[in-house]
Amino acid sequence: MEPLSSKDTQNLHQGIQKLYTLRNLDTFGVDALLILNQLVPSEIPHLHVTPVRTRQVLHTFLPDFPGYTPELEQVIHQHFGEHPILHHMPQTLDGVYKLSDFISQKKLQCLEGFYQQFLRPFGLEDQMVFFLPNANSGSWSEFSQTDATLVGFALHRPQLSFTERDRLILNLLRPHLFQAYGNAQHYRQLQQDLSQLQQSLNHLGLVILNTEGQVQFVTPKAVVLLKNYFSKPTGSLQLPDHLWAWIKHQVTCFTKNLDLPKACLPLRIQLASKQLVIRLVVEQPGDRYLLLLEEQTPSLLNSLELLGLSPREAEVLFWVMQGKDNKAIAAQLSIHKSTVRKHLESIYRKLGVQSRTEAIAQALEKLGFLHSLPLN
Numbered sequence: 522m523e524p525l526s527s528k529d530t531q532n533l534h535q536g537i538q539k540l541y542t543l544r545n546l547d548t549f550g551v552d553a554l555l556i557l558n559q560l561v562p563s564e565i566p567h568l569h570v571t572p573v574r575t576r577q578v579l580h581t582f583l584p585d586f587p588g589y590t591p592e593l594e595q596v597i598h599q600h601f602g603e604h605p606i607l608h609h610m611p612q613t614l615d616g617v618y619k620l621s622d623f624i625s626q627k628k629l630q631c632l633e634g635f636y637q638q639f640l641r642p643f644g645l646e647d648q649m650v651f652f653l654p655n656a657n658s659g660s661w662s663e664f665s666q667t668d669a670t671l672v673g674f675a676l677h678r679p680q681l682s683f684t685e686r687d688r689l690i691l692n693l694l695r696p697h698l699f700q701a702y703g704n705a706q707h708y709r710q711l712q713q714d715l716s717q718l719q720q721s722l723n724h725l726g727l728v729i730l731n732t733e734g735q736v737q738f739v740t741p742k743a744v745v746l747l748k749n750y751f752s753k754p755t756g757s758l759q760l761p762d763h764l765w766a767w768i769k770h771q772v773t774c775f776t777k778n779l780d781l782p783k784a785c786l787p788l789r790i791q792l793a794s795k796q797l798v799i800r801l802v803v804e805q806p807g808d809r810y811l812l813l814l815e816e817q818t819p820s821l822l823n824s825l826e827l828l829g830l831s832p833r834e835a836e837v838l839f840w841v842m843q844g845k846d847n848k849a850i851a852a853q854l855s856i857h858k859s860t861v862r863k864h865l866e867s868i869y870r871k872l873g874v875q876s877r878t879e880a881i882a883q884a885l886e887k888l889g890f891l892h893s894l895p896l897n
Contacts, residue, residue, distance in 0.1 A: 525686065525689060525690065529686070529690065532559070532560055533560060533690055533693060533694065536556045536557075536559065536560050536694065537694065537697045539556050540553065540556060540694075540697050540698060540700075540701040541697070541700075541701055541704070543701050543704070543705055544704070544705060544708045545705065545708075546705040546706060546708070546709045549701075549702060549705045550568040550581030551581060551582075551583065551584065553568065553674075553698060553701070553702075554566050554567065554568060554581065554582070554583050554674075555583065557674060557676075557691075557694070557698075558583065560690050560691075560694065561649075561676060561683075561687045561690055561691060563649075563676035563677055563678050564643075564645065564677050564678055564679060565582070565586060565643065565645070565675075565676075565677040566582075566583065566674065566675070566676050566677075567580050567581060567582045567583075567586075567674070567675055568580070568581040568672070568673070568674055569581075569671075569672075569673050569674075569675060570670060570671070570672050571670065571671040571672075571673070572668070572669075572670050572671075573667060573668075573669050573670070573671055574666065574667065574668060576598055576601050577598070578594070578597060578598070593638075593639065593642075596634055596638045596639055597639065599634060600632075600633075600634025600635050600638070600639070603632050603633075603634050603635040604635055605620055605622075605623040605624040605629070606618050606620065606622075606623065606648075606650045608623070609623055613650070613652070614652050614654075614671075615654075616651065616692060616695075617649060617650070617651040617688045617691040617692050617695065618649070618650055618651065619647060619648065619649040619650075619683050619688070620647060620648050620649075621647070621681065626646070626681070640677075643677070644679050645677045645678065645679055646678070646679055646680055646681055647677070647678045647679075647680065647681045647682065647683055648675055648676065648677050648678075649675070649676045649683045649687065649688070649691070650673060650674070650675045650676075651673060651674055651691055651692075651695055652671055652672065652673035652674075653672045653673065653695070653698060653699040653702060654695075654696065654699050672702065674691075674698070722740045723740060723741055723742065724742065725740055725742060725743075725813075726740060726742045726743040726746050726812075726813065726814030726815060726816075727739070727740045727743055727811065727812070727813060727814070728740075728743050728747075728760075728811070728812040728814065729809055729810070729811055729812075730760065730768070730809060730810045730811075730812065731809055731810075732808070732809065732810070734759060734760050734765045734768070734769075735759060736759065736760065737809065742814070743812070743814050746797055746814045746816060747760075747761070747764075747814070749792070749797075750790050750792055750797045751763070751764065764788075764799070767788050767799075768801055768810060768812075771786075771801050771803075772801075772803060772810070775803050787799060787800045787801075788800075788801075789888065795816055795817065795818055796816070796817050796818070797814060797815075797816055797817075798814070798815045798816075798817055799812055799813070799814055800812070800813040800815075821839060821842070822835055822836065822839045823835075824888050825838055825839055825884060825888075827888065828871065828872065828884060828887055828888070829871050830868060830871060831867075833854075833864060834864050834867055834868050834871075836854060837850055837854070837861060837864040837865060837868065838868050838880060838881075838884060840853055840854075841865075841877050841880065841881065842881050842884070847861045847862060847865075865877070865880075868880055872884065872887075
């Protein structure tokens with residue numbers, strides 16, 4: 522085998538370096554063909570991506586080549602099995618091959634579809650083909666029934682001039698093309714994942730803080746919620762004082778009692794008929810903090826049952842909080858005034874209070890309900 526010259530080695534090394542700079546999967550084919558054609562020039566270099574089951578080949582050419590006509594695409598599809606290199610699959614999946622490896626020139630010219638309708642109209646007599654590594658194996662008949670996709674390169678020349686030096690360069694380049702192609706695929710997937718994540722974050726009220734209370738990341742929705750419920754934040758990189766004070770208290774509770782859940786009890790801030798629910802997540806003491814902000818239209822009645830009250834007791838306390846007296850509550854609930862008094866006695870006992878006012882204050886405190894906080 523003819524050894525590579527120092528110039529060939531240098532060019533190959535530069536070509537490999539260029540391959541690993543390719544990131545855009547949409548332009549990968551053209552970019553890779555430009556590199557390939559500098560190392561092993563040919564008349565029509567092209568990339569072909571072929572689902573073996575459907576054989577609907579997707580071709581990529583250099584910009585100065587107009588591509589195949591629909592009629593020629595039909596010829597390629599109809600005479601797919603005539604191709605000597607494809608006919609010897611999957612043997613030919615593991616390296617670089619030229620037509621003369623499998624067929625004489627005389628027999629090649631007898632192929633009505635592949636030669637007479639494809640190669641000959643372009644004035645081509647030779648072709649060198651290789652595929653990117655594929656894990657599938659077995660006979661071609663078995664392989665052709667799989668859902669595998671073949672990614673390969675084909676080079677064409679008007680004379681039988683491909684050499685072993687060309688084969689060696691392509692064999693050395695092949696694994697790097699495979700890796701670069703995989704990199705471009707992974708890069709696209711990462712871009713799609715990041716785009717989906719960004720879309721999700723745009724609908725999520727999220728704030729990430731350092732331990733000094735400085736905002737490291739905030740979503741647009743969180744900015745709007747903070748502005749609505751805290752009219753005058755202290756700065757774009759700092760939380761409102763009232764909110765930061767609550768966070769420090771929660772973190773102190775967390776560090777003193779490691780049995781507390783990492784997701785602390787939420788802070789609820791009432792504004793008109795809506796409520797901002799703020800949940801603090803402490804990753805590790807001394808690490809960053811996460812705030813999850815959600816605006817809700819709260820149901821105070823349902824929330825009161827969380828205090829251990831029965832559904833009827835929750836109804837009574839709810840109407841107490843609306844300023845109703847026992848007579849009005851009895852009428853509202855269609856019960857006797859004495860029943861209302863008994864429910865109130867049970868409510869006081871469960872909340873550890875002795876009056877209506879204390880019951881209201883205790884319920885609001887335990888549930889984390891606050892009215893809209895004063896301005897800073």
